[in-house]
Amino acid sequence: MTVDSRLPNFRALEPAQRLNEIVDKAGLSADERALLAESGALPLETANGMIENVIGKFELPYAVAGYFQINGRDVLVPMVVEEPSVVAAASYMAKLIRESGGFQTSSTGPLMRAQVQIMGLADPFGARHALLNKRQEIIDIANSRDKVLIGLGGGCRDIEVHVFPETPRGPMVVMHLIVDVRDAMGANTVNTMAEAVASRVEAITGGKVRLRILSNLADLRLARARVQVSAAQLDSKDYSGHEVINGIVDAYTFAAVDPYRAATHNKGIMNGIDPVIIATGNDWRAVEAGAHAYACRNGSYTSLTTWEISASGDLVGTIEMPMPVGLVGGATKTHPLARLSLKIMQTTSAQDLAEVAVAVGLAQNMGALRALATEGIQRGHMALHARNIAIAAGAKGRDIDRVVRTMVAAKDVRVDFAVKILEEGK
Numbered sequence: 045m046t047v048d049s050r051l052p053n054f055r056a057l058e059p060a061q062r063l064n065e066i067v068d069k070a071g072l073s074a075d076e077r078a079l080l081a082e083s084g085a086l087p088l089e090t091a092n093g094m095i096e097n098v099i100g101k102f103e104l105p106y107a108v109a110g111y112f113q114i115n116g117r118d119v120l121v122p123m124v125v126e127e128p129s130v131v132a133a134a135s136y137m138a139k140l141i142r143e144s145g146g147f148q149t150s151s152t153g154p155l156m157r158a159q160v161q162i163m164g165l166a167d168p169f170g171a172r173h174a175l176l177n178k179r180q181e182i183i184d185i186a187n188s189r190d191k192v193l194i195g196l197g198g199g200c201r202d203i204e205v206h207v208f209p210e211t212p213r214g215p216m217v218v219m220h221l222i223v224d225v226r227d228a229m230g231a232n233t234v235n236t237m238a239e240a241v242a243s244r245v246e247a248i249t250g251g252k253v254r255l256r257i258l259s260n261l262a263d264l265r266l267a268r269a270r271v272q273v274s275a276a277q278l279d280s281k282d283y284s285g286h287e288v289i290n291g292i293v294d295a296y297t298f299a300a301v302d303p304y305r306a307a308t309h310n311k312g313i314m315n316g317i318d319p320v321i322i323a324t325g326n327d328w329r330a331v332e333a334g335a336h337a338y339a340c341r342n343g344s345y346t347s348l349t350t351w352e353i354s355a356s357g358d359l360v361g362t363i364e365m366p367m368p369v370g371l372v373g374g375a376t377k378t379h380p381l382a383r384l385s386l387k388i389m390q391t392t393s394a395q396d397l398a399e400v401a402v403a404v405g406l407a408q409n410m411g412a413l414r415a416l417a418t419e420g421i422q423r424g425h426m427a428l429h430a431r432n433i434a435i436a437a438g439a440k441g442r443d444i445d446r447v448v449r450t451m452v453a454a455k456d457v458r459v460d461f462a463v464k465i466l467e468e469g470k
């Protein structure tokens with residue numbers, strides 16, 4: 045089914061009307077509509093089976109970002125997030141980007157690393173060679189533990205052996221299992237394999253195996269997105285497209301050279317990515333850990349995106365980062381809304397989901413840099429945040445809009461001011 049991801053006037057609708065539009069566009073059933081319409085999509089019994097000591101459920105807003113076109117395919121993007129202006133900015137940039145050809149994405153295969161730590165070795169380099177000599181045997185032991193994955197075309201592909209000759213605890217050898225986890229995030233899968241090979245690794249090396257756990261620096265499982273936007277597309281009444289492009293590239297350069305700025309820049313990227321990860325029931329801590337570790341892979345923490353000016357004067361943006369996400373495993377099949385999110389996105393593989401996630405991250409970064417390099421973040425962000433502030437100050441019903449209008453007009457979005465406006469209106 046082909047989807048039209050454009051959502052003109054969507055913001056002016058009531059939530060139920062927006063839902064009807066998504067139901068029509070994504071071809072959802074009446075039952076699926078009901079899951080999104082009512083609270084209680086996650087039954088308490090299911091929640092109780094997911095984590096420990098459950099006493100209830102915690103809800104977050106579920107939104108859909110529009111206008112995304114990825115490799116020529118329109119994609120409606122579910123986003124679960126508490127922060128205002130994130131969904132608006134992603135949609136806005138996707139709208140501009142689609143006029144310039146949309147997002148081009150690609151990804152590596154779904155390869156994860158598991159680490160096996162070996163201590164108590166006098167000859168770490170000799171141990172490395174001993175392990176590499178037994179490479180196929182180790183791979184076979186790992187693969188004997190997951191017939192389902194092997195049947196799906198995945199499995200342990202290779203080993204690497206890293207030597208740390210001097211540590212405060214003596215020499216340390218770390219063997220990596222490189223595992224194709226197909227459509228799973230793969231943590232449990234690779235952990236099982238790492239534990240399975242441990243005793244053989246001890247026998248081969250004569251050392252003592254300690255940790256057997258995946259690495260969240262999933263640098264063999266990368267997703268990438270690229271956009272090219274013309275200056276004409278970025279023209280506005282206050283700023284020329286040329287100025288906007290130069291402002292974005294200066295903003296990127298700041299993040300590229302200064303870790304203090306890079307942390308905020310990358311937070312802006314994760315503003316787009318985390319909501320997609322959460323909406324699909326994936327492990328956002330794993331994605332966050334991988335993102336920030338990858339951002340300092342060359343020794344200094346830096347930007348996950350690049351922004352340049354092409355020979356023809358267009359803005360060219362790219363992102364490349366680890367994206368360990370799955371369509372099976374973890375909570376992806378347990379949480380009913382996670383499955384529904386995949387249906388709305390029409391995502392059929394973990395790689396496809398990974399590519400959508402980084403495309404949203406790139407759009408989000410562009411939205412923040414565009415605002416920061418021109419009018420500043422406060423106008424767009426605070427205007428949308430004003431609703432939160434009005435509600436926090438105690439406004440209800442029609443008072444919310446009145447308080448928001450007054451705060452935005454006064455360019456003063458603060459709880460104490462909101463309280464004052466409320467009291468004056470009584």
Ligand SMILES: CC(C)(COP(=O)([O-])OP(=O)([O-])OC[C@H]1O[C@@H](n2cnc3c(N)ncnc32)[C@H](O)[C@@H]1OP(=O)([O-])[O-])[C@@H](O)C(=O)NCCC(=O)NCCSC(=O)C[C@@](C)(O)CC(=O)[O-]
Nearest residue numbers: 051052055129130132133135136308309312411412415424
């Ligand atoms: C907020 C905007 C988009 C307003 O921008 P605007 O120029 O007022 O937008 P517009 O009214 O011209 O609308 C353009 C499009 O934006 C979308 N849009 C616009 N408003 C809405 C809305 N209410 N609800 C839903 N969608 C909205 C919508 O797609 C719309 O097109 P339409 O569909 O209407 O034809 C802009 O100011 C912006 O992009 N700002 C950046 C916001 C941002 O980055 N927020 C993240 C939070 S701040 C942060 O945490 C990260 C940061 C900034 O520190 C990262 C960093 O430092 O790098």
Ligand SMILES: NC(=O)C1=CN([C@@H]2O[C@H](COP(=O)(O)OP(=O)(O)OC[C@H]3O[C@@H](n4cnc5c(N)ncnc54)[C@H](OP(=O)(O)O)[C@@H]3O)[C@@H](O)[C@H]2O)C=CC1
Nearest residue numbers: 192193225226227228229230231232233327330372373374
């Ligand atoms: N550091 C970290 O990030 C850690 C994260 N975690 C958690 O691990 C969970 C994710 O682990 P994960 O291994 O993905 O989950 P699961 O173990 O739940 O699921 C993976 C398993 O699903 C089966 N499977 C069925 N269909 C497929 C398919 N198409 N592709 C791949 N596998 C398939 C496979 O075999 P089979 O049926 O035989 O199981 C596979 O081993 C998350 O909840 C995460 O939070 C856990 C530990 C550490």
